[in-house]
Amino acid sequence: MNTWEYDDPFLQVLERPDQMPSGYHAPVMPEEVVAFLRPASGKLFLDGTCGGGGHTGLFLDSGAEVLALDQDAEAIGHCGERFAPFGDRLHLVQANFAEAGEVMDQLGFGKLDGALLDLGVSSHQLDTPERGFSFQREGPLDMRMDQRGSMSASVLLNTGAEEELAKIFRDFGEEPRARAIASRIVEIRGDHPFRSTIDLVKAVESVIARSGPRHPATRVFQALRIAVNDELGALERALEVISARLGPHGRFGVITFHSLEDRIVKHFFRERSAEWIDRPEWPEPRRNPNHIFRLLTPRPIDASSQETQTNPRARSAKLRVAERIETDHEN
Ligand SMILES: C[S@@+](CC[C@H](N)C(=O)[O-])C[C@H]1O[C@@H](n2cnc3c(N)ncnc32)[C@H](O)[C@@H]1O
Numbered sequence: 565m566n567t568w569e570y571d572d573p574f575l576q577v578l579e580r581p582d583q584m585p586s587g588y589h590a591p592v593m594p595e596e597v598v599a600f601l602r603p604a605s606g607k608l609f610l611d612g613t614c615g616g617g618g619h620t621g622l623f624l625d626s627g628a629e630v631l632a633l634d635q636d637a638e639a640i641g642h643c644g645e646r647f648a649p650f651g652d653r654l655h656l657v658q659a660n661f662a663e664a665g666e667v668m669d670q671l672g673f674g675k676l677d678g679a680l681l682d683l684g685v686s687s688h689q690l691d692t693p694e695r696g697f698s699f700q701r702e703g704p705l706d707m708r709m710d711q712r713g714s715m716s717a718s719v720l721l722n723t724g725a726e727e728e729l730a731k732i733f734r735d736f737g738e739e740p741r742a743r744a745i746a747s748r749i750v751e752i753r754g755d756h757p758f759r760s761t762i763d764l765v766k767a768v769e770s771v772i773a774r775s776g777p778r779h780p781a782t783r784v785f786q787a788l789r790i791a792v793n794d795e796l797g798a799l800e801r802a803l804e805v806i807s808a809r810l811g812p813h814g815r816f817g818v819i820t821f822h823s824l825e826d827r828i829v830k831h832f833f834r835e836r837s838a839e840w841i842d843r844p845e846w847p848e849p850r851r852n853p854n855h856i857f858r859l860l861t862p863r864p865i866d867a868s869s870q871e872t873q874t875n876p877r878a879r880s881a882k883l884r885v886a887e888r889i890e891t892d893h894e895n
Contacts, residue, residue, distance in 0.1 A: 587616065587687075588615070588617075588642055588686065588687065588688045589615045589618060589687045590616075590618065590687070590874075590875050591616070591618025591619050591621075591682070592819060592867060592871070592877060592878040593819065593865065593867050593881060593883050594618065594619070594622055596865050596867075596883055597619055597622065597680060597819075597883070598626070600817055600860060600861075601678040601680060601815045601817050601885070602678070602815065603623040603627075603628040603677075603678055604627055605626065605627025605628065606628075607626075607629070607677035607678060608629050608631070608673065608674070608676055608677050608678075609623045609628045609629070609631070609676065609678045609679065609680075610631045610633070610664060610676050610678070610679040610809075611623060611631070611679075612633050612661030612664060612680065612806065613633070613634060613661060613680070613681055613682045613683065614632035614633065614634045614639055614643050614656070615634060615639050615682065615686040615688070616642060616643075616686055616687075617639075617642065617643040617646050617647060619680055619682060620632045620643060620647065620654070621646070623678075624653060628677070628678075629653050629654075630653065630654050631657070631664075631667070631671070631673065631676075632654060632655065632656050633656075633657050633660075633661055633664060633667065634659075635658065635659065635661075635709050636658075636689065636709050636710065637710075637711055637712075638689075638692075639686065639688075640656055640657075640658045643656055644656055657671075660710065660798055660802075661681060661798065661802045661806070662798045662802045662805060663805075664679075664802065664806050665805045665808070665809060668809060674811070675809060675810060675811030675812075676809050676811060677810075677811060677813075677814050677815075678810075678816070678817075679810060679814070679815075679816045679817070680816075680819070681799070681817075681818045683799065683818070683819060683820050683821060683825050684795075684825075685697055687877070689709065693761075694706070695707070695708075696760075696761055697785075697789060698761065698785075699761055699765050699781045699782070699785050700779075702760055702762050703761050704716075704759065704761075705718040705721065705759060705760060705761055706718070707788060707789050707792045707793070708792060708793065710793070713793075715792055717789075717792050718758050720788065720791060721753065721758040721764065721788070722753050722758055726747060727746075729750075730742045730743045730746035732787050732788065732790075732791045733745055733746060733783065733787045736787035736788075736796075737783035737784055737786050737787030737790075738783065739783040739784060739787060741771055741772055744771050745767070745768055745772075748767055748768075748771050749764075749767055752767050764784065764788075765779075765781045768780050768781040768784050769781070786822075795825070796824060800828060800832075803828070807836065807857070807888070810888040811888065812888055812890040813887060813888060813890075814887070814888045815885055815886070815887045816885065816886050816888070817883055817884070817885045818883070818884050818885075819881050819883050820881070820882050820884075821877075821880050822880065826864065826882050826884075829884050830864075830884065833857060833884055833886045835852075835854060836854050836856050836857045837857040837858060837859040838852045839851065855889070856889060857886035857887060857888060857889065858886065858887045859886050860886060860887055861884050864882035864883060864884050865883040865884075865885075866881070866882060866883075867879065867881050
């Protein structure tokens with residue numbers, strides 16, 4: 565059994581908002597990120613998830629030039645103000661990190677020396693009721709990280725087929741009562757549409773009785789958030805795109821917060837770091853045509869106990885890092 569499947573900070577924060585550090589967002593594993601990625605003057609770094617700017621600030625402080633992306637307009641606004649003194653050493657763009665290649669082409673950038681993805685939602689997003697991420701705060705059922713998107717949680721809940729909703733709750737929340745909850749949602753929306761976070765909380769509570777420390781809507785909220793933002797699809801695309809943009813010895817770090825994300829990163833880095841591959845039907849191993857990385861973290865890096873004491877969000881964080889080797893191919 566996976567012991568941290570549901571230790572998503574999203575869930576932890578909702579359960580213990582009092583324990584969160586104040587401010588927009590506290591960056592996780594700041595020292596480890598700097599030690600592995602080695603930002604420095606003269607280097608070009610991509611922060612694909614700038615959020616409150618915790619990691620972007622570290623890269624800027626090192627003297628590096630930084631391309632910082634976030635799909636959330638509020639994060640871009642916040643970082644624009646926070647880092648105004650850095651002038652044109654910071655390039656801030658509201659974009660999905662899966663579009664990093666297009667953004668780099670538009671800005672005329674060459675190869676990256678380092679890149680970071682710090683996945684999931686920021687504390688600020690969770691703490692803002694109007695964004696609809698939290699089942700503990702009444703707000704519209706939105707959950708879009710990119711406010712320009714058309715697929716909010718309420719649109720999904722009010723229009724999605726019962727089977728689709730059940731699959732989302734099962735695949736992205738590993739919710740055992742996925743079918744029953746989807747069926748209840750379809751029944752309720754026949755009467756009145758879902759509008760607020762509390763509408764959904766009540767629907768789930770009518771299927772699963774409250775017992776134990778975890779709220780019954782926990783998994784459903786996590787699943788919806790992942791689906792609304794196509795979080796796993798964007799991650800898969802970004803891994804390919806950003807890897808292709810790293811120069812020789814460029815380092816790529818990814819911080820994940822639950823096993824669905826971590827599994828994707830682990831497999832990607834492993835597959836791209838293997839020099840040889842073998843299959844039962846082959847007479848002998850062959851060179852891996854996708855070998856582009858040296859894996860710097862055969863096991864993921866966890867936050868220190870010191871950090872997890874002050875930032876509960878760091879408890880489920882896992883950092884994996886790979887370094888580009890020199891290859892003939894572009895991808
Ligand atoms: C955990 S926070 C990052 C915090 C940041 N590292 C800091 O130290 O303040 C994640 C951020 O990534 C953004 N995000 C999530 N998925 C994204 C995607 N596919 N493309 C761009 N931004 C994304 C969210 O909007 C959020 O602001």
